[in-house]
Amino acid sequence: MATSLLDPRIKLRHISCFLEVNRQRGVVPASQALGLSQPAVSKSIAELEDLLQTALFDRSGRKLVLTRQGEIFARHAMAAAAAIREGIESMDLNRSSHTVVRLGALPTVEVEVVPRAVERFMHTPFACRVHVESGPSGHMLAMLRDGNLDFIVGRLASPEVMNGLIFEHLYSEQLTFAVRPSHPLASKPTLSYRELEPYPMLLPPANAIIRPIVDSLFIAGGAGRFRYEIETVSNGFARAYALENDAIWTISRSVVAHDLEIGQLVALALDTSASHGPVGITMRSNEQLSVVTSALLDAVREAAAEVAARG
Incomplete structure (x- = not known):
């Protein structure tokens, strides 16, 4: 039997x-x-x-x-649930037009790495519909565990929330404090963190991966209370607010790399060397990936290598 x-x-x-x-x-x-x-x-x-x-x-x-x-x-x-979901999708007679790869893009990579990766992927034989999710790390980790995302690209989460997940390191980067060119601190050759106190601070929310790193920089630099704090995960809002006010935007450097290159924003002369952190791909462990998901992952790796090489 x-x-x-x-x-x-x-x-x-x-x-x-x-x-x-x-x-x-x-x-x-x-x-x-x-x-x-x-x-x-x-x-x-x-x-x-x-x-x-x-x-x-x-x-x-x-x-x-x-x-x-x-x-x-x-x-x-978790692997079985994801496999069942993929199996149901594959039953569609028009599979090629209904296949979708779902990725989560943390703020660190949603400006440069992910757009480059998706564009590269769309020129491969495995091109299909791509769903890009953004938002706080906790929200996307929950979606990944539930099988609603295939993988996440961004900074490494804290060890206590990585149970059942694996991380592939792509490159490391540090934070920057960006302001508009006319900001009173923009032209100073050296700065201490205490000199930031009179100005509004645009900060990642408390549950963001980089927030503990930001707080550590402030503590080590002796910074106390700021004029006021605005928490956001919206790069669009933060950029617009920083350009219109004397606010200081605390963000991963790659997010504002283009703004700094064209002179739209200026990086303050602060020592942020202690903020270096790993950026990479978070996936469910022991999961068999589909061919199209693997193809998009390859595109992410190639895009990340380009961004890292540019510095």
Whole structure:
């Protein structure tokens, strides 16, 4: 008798509930996201743990976290969910026109690397529809874990949120403090961080990858309170605001590289050498990538090499 490839007692609802509880770190928010009752989600998790004969979640804290066995199962469950989604898409008779690669672009790369990569990809035999998602790191990491993104390009996230994910380093870059040419500090040959205090600061939000690096620079430089702070992930808004006001825009250098090159913005003479950080590709671990996703990844690698070579 042929052996079943999958225990018939394990249903898709078990996998869906497990992945959502892991993402939400709790049964209640997971039930709301799935549109199910809390008892139904709890029952599915209990059934799955019984079938696997192991505890998948550590319930000792306020939020549910994966056990070691849960981490192992999560990697395979996420890969399986992504494979099912791709399989459903591939059933479309007009597959070539409906295939889509979904990538997340953090602010670090959405101005130079990703546009170059997409343009390069569109001239390959694997060209298809590309969906580019932008936003805070936490939002896109959640989408990646859920299978709603194929990969993310940008700065390396903190180690505690990289469980089940892998990172491919492409290059490193540092932060810059950009202002309009007429800014009172623009022409000063050297600056201390305390001299920034009288001016408005355009900052990444608290949950952004580069925010701890920015805060560390301020602490090390002895900077105290600023005139006022504006938090944003919108490069368009920040650029417009910096050009119209004496605000100081704190951002990864590649984001404003073109502005600096043409003289639209000026980099303040601050020591930002301590802000160097890795930029690369974040993916789900142990996942078999489709041919088109691999082709776009290659285009990202080539575009990143061009940007890094330019300095």
